[in-house]
Amino acid sequence: MPTTEQQVVQQLRQLVAVPSVSSPDPRWDTSNRGVIDKLAGFTDSLGFEVQLLPLHPGPAGKANLIARLGPERPTDGCAGGLVLSGHTDTVPFDEGRWQSDPLQLVERDGGLFGLGSTDMKGFFPVALAAVAEIDPADLRAPLYLLATADEESTMRGARELPIDALQGASAAIIGEPTDLQPVRLHKGIMMQGVRLRGRSGHSSDPSLGRNVIDVVPELLALFDCYRKELARSYHCELLAVPSPTINFGCLHGGDSPNRICGELEFSFDVRMVPGLAHTEIERVLNQRLGELAEAQGIEIEMYRLVEPVPAFEQAAESPAVRAAEMVAGQPAGAVNFATEAPFLQRLGLDTIVMGPGCIDVAHQPDEYMPLNQLRPGIDMLKQLIVHHCL
Numbered sequence: 001m002p003t004t005e006q007q008v009v010q011q012l013r014q015l016v017a018v019p020s021v022s023s024p025d026p027r028w029d030t031s032n033r034g035v036i037d038k039l040a041g042f043t044d045s046l047g048f049e050v051q052l053l054p055l056h057p058g059p060a061g062k063a064n065l066i067a068r069l070g071p072e073r074p075t076d077g078c079a080g081g082l083v084l085s086g087h088t089d090t091v092p093f094d095e096g097r098w099q100s101d102p103l104q105l106v107e108r109d110g111g112l113f114g115l116g117s118t119d120m121k122g123f124f125p126v127a128l129a130a131v132a133e134i135d136p137a138d139l140r141a142p143l144y145l146l147a148t149a150d151e152e153s154t155m156r157g158a159r160e161l162p163i164d165a166l167q168g169a170s171a172a173i174i175g176e177p178t179d180l181q182p183v184r185l186h187k188g189i190m191m192q193g194v195r196l197r198g199r200s201g202h203s204s205d206p207s208l209g210r211n212v213i214d215v216v217p218e219l220l221a222l223f224d225c226y227r228k229e230l231a232r233s234y235h236c237e238l239l240a241v242p243s244p245t246i247n248f249g250c251l252h253g254g255d256s257p258n259r260i261c262g263e264l265e266f267s268f269d270v271r272m273v274p275g276l277a278h279t280e281i282e283r284v285l286n287q288r289l290g291e292l293a294e295a296q297g298i299e300i301e302m303y304r305l306v307e308p309v310p311a312f313e314q315a316a317e318s319p320a321v322r323a324a325e326m327v328a329g330q331p332a333g334a335v336n337f338a339t340e341a342p343f344l345q346r347l348g349l350d351t352i353v354m355g356p357g358c359i360d361v362a363h364q365p366d367e368y369m370p371l372n373q374l375r376p377g378i379d380m381l382k383q384l385i386v387h388h389c390l
């Protein structure tokens with residue numbers, strides 16, 4: 001194996017060895033500081049100026065890392081610098097189902113096996129190998145490495161980035177595993193709960209209470225009607241499922257056949273296509289649920305189960321998309337998973353998603369990074385650094 005790839009493997013081994021699970025379940029949730037500190041060391045030795053941004057206090061000490069190489073601002077009429085971005089956390093894992101220790105990187109069958117190898121600790125050493133192949137003195141615009149916390153749970157690392165955190169950059173590449181294909185679009189996701197409150201009472205006399213199970217047919221009809229409206233109004237050909245979807249996830253209520261059911265919880269998710277904002281969905285549903293509550297003489301309250309992630313679309317003709325397509329030799333497409341892209345776009349960055357590894361092996365036992373994507377990944381990122389920063 002050539003020295004550059006050996007270095008990638010060696011750095012990835014160190015990153016995988018440090019657990020950095022993020023999860024809404026506090027039994028799993030751990031700090032990402034170990035990974036951040038490793039990356040701080042790697043970037044520092046390449047001459048980056050390194051900055052750690054602790055997240056607002058939470059149960060575990062977590063931080064984003066922003067490292068900059070080159071000038072603070074673009075010089076000599078250069079259009080603007082580049083951000084190479086990845087998340088430092090992984091999902092929880094089921095050790096017993098792995099063929100080897102998930103925290104110990106193992107090379108076999110043409111792959112590097114380990115937790116987060118492909119999603120997405122592997123991106124960092126590949127990106128840094130690309131940086132190492134350019135002369136920092138040639139940079140005419142800033143080159144950033146951004147490493148975020150909590151992408152797999154709340155995305156609060158990316159959400160909390162200050163508006164001026166990546167000054168002088170005009171484009172960002174998020175290195176989520178796409179088999180090195182450029183991606184300029186994905187759906188957004190929101191997860192909501194709905195609480196119906198009536199009044200419980202003895203089942204022998206319905207007038208003693210207000211049974212919310214009786215309202216379920218109207219509730220489902222309301223959602224089904226809205227779902228059909230959305231499917232008629234929104235369509236995005238680039239997506240495998242081209243319309244917005246609403247999935248009824250769970251329904252819980254009541255406790256006993258001889259009691260009037262006084263309370264019920266219903267939850268659903270919506271996958272939004274670009275152009276459909278979660279605030280619009282909340283506005284429409286709140287209005288209609290309010291009308292239903294009034295008509296049925298019950299209370300209905302809708303709430304967020306998690307903070308929504310907006311849909312993402314980078315215009316097909318934007319310079320960052322064009323550059324990525326040129327380097328990858330194929331047109332930009334769409335993916336089925338959500339990323340931090342809308343939050344980087346919010347900072348004024350033309351954003352694309354493109355990185356080594358395959359999403360199909362992520363979030364499951366025996367996740368691996370294919371060895372044969374390391375060199376192409378380094379080459380593509382190097383070309384993009386040259387395009388944006390030199």
Ligand SMILES: [Zn+2]
Nearest residue numbers: 087119120176
């Ligand atoms: Zn990921």
